[in-house]
Amino acid sequence: MQGYSQAAENNKAPIADVMDKHLPPDASVLEIGSGAGQHALHMSHTFPGITWLPSEQQAVVPILEANLALYGSNNIQSPLVLDLTDFSWSRDSVDVVYAANVMHIVSESLGKRLVQLAADALKSSGQLMLYGPYKYNGQFTTESNALFDQWLKDRDPASGVRGFEAVIATAQCTGLALTQNYAMPANNQMLIFKRA
Ligand SMILES: C[S@@+](CC[C@H](N)C(=O)[O-])C[C@H]1O[C@@H](n2cnc3c(N)ncnc32)[C@H](O)[C@@H]1O
Known part of the structure; x- marks a missing residue:
């Protein structure tokens, strides 16, 4: 598999348990x-009744396409080129928007766009699922998350572990309300939002 991530391998089963x-x-x-x-491969195999539409920035799509061609199933659609810097969704057409480990990679403003895009894309009964680490009241949950935040910022000053309260506030502005907050392995959370 091209672009293999051990972290994604480790967290796919706990995430599937929550999705279930x-x-x-x-x-x-x-x-x-x-x-x-x-995650696209694991979830589409685990839940054969769902339809999974993966997406990525243009530069990453060839890797995604190559892996899906080798290991994909019928319920994964061809990947969409979706760059948060320049993408909008015009209708409420999906049941779930899912993003793992994206909020802390992209800038805070692109994270807000992700949440807005989800609010636009979701059906009225839809859910936004955000997986990753968060700070609470400005405090890291662990020393390792603080070190991770510093490592992220050394690579890209615009990135960093996001504040839970700020993400909730952004979601509220788009009409989404937090309904679940699962503690996940390796000091991560799975936040689930529905329309308020
Ligand atoms: C840490 S990886 C997470 C990958 C996968 N979701 C996982 O959990 O293993 C963050 C991903 O965000 C994508 N990304 C970064 N900037 C983006 C943008 N502006 N629009 C869409 N995706 C972006 C990167 O290409 C990368 O694949």
Whole structure:
């Protein structure tokens, strides 16, 4: 597999366990920032009734396409070129928008665009699922998350572990309300939002 991530391999099963509680059996899922496609592959195999639409920035799509061609199933659609810097969604057409480990990679303003895009894309009964690390009241949950934040900022000053309260506030502005907050392995959270 091209672009293989050990972290994605480690977290795919715990994420699937959470999704199992919330995904409608025939859900349409739009994934933002699919990376090499490990979550797309795992979830589409685990939940054969769903339809998974992976997406990535232009530069990463060839890797995603190559992996999906080798390991994909019928319920994964061809990846969409979706760059948060220049993308909008005009209708409420998907059941779930899912993004893992994207909010802390992109800038805070692009993170807000991700949430807005989700609000635009989701059906009235839809859910936004955000997986990754968060700060609470400005405090990191662990020393390792603080070190991770510094490592991110050394690479790109616009990136960084986001504040839970700020993400909730952004979601509220778009009409989405937090309904679940699961503690996940390796000091991550799975935040689930629905229309308020
Ligand atoms: C840490 S990786 C996460 C990949 C995968 N979701 C996972 O959890 O293993 C972050 C992803 O965000 C994508 N990304 C970065 N900037 C983006 C943008 N402006 N629009 C869409 N995706 C972006 C990157 O290409 C990368 O694949």
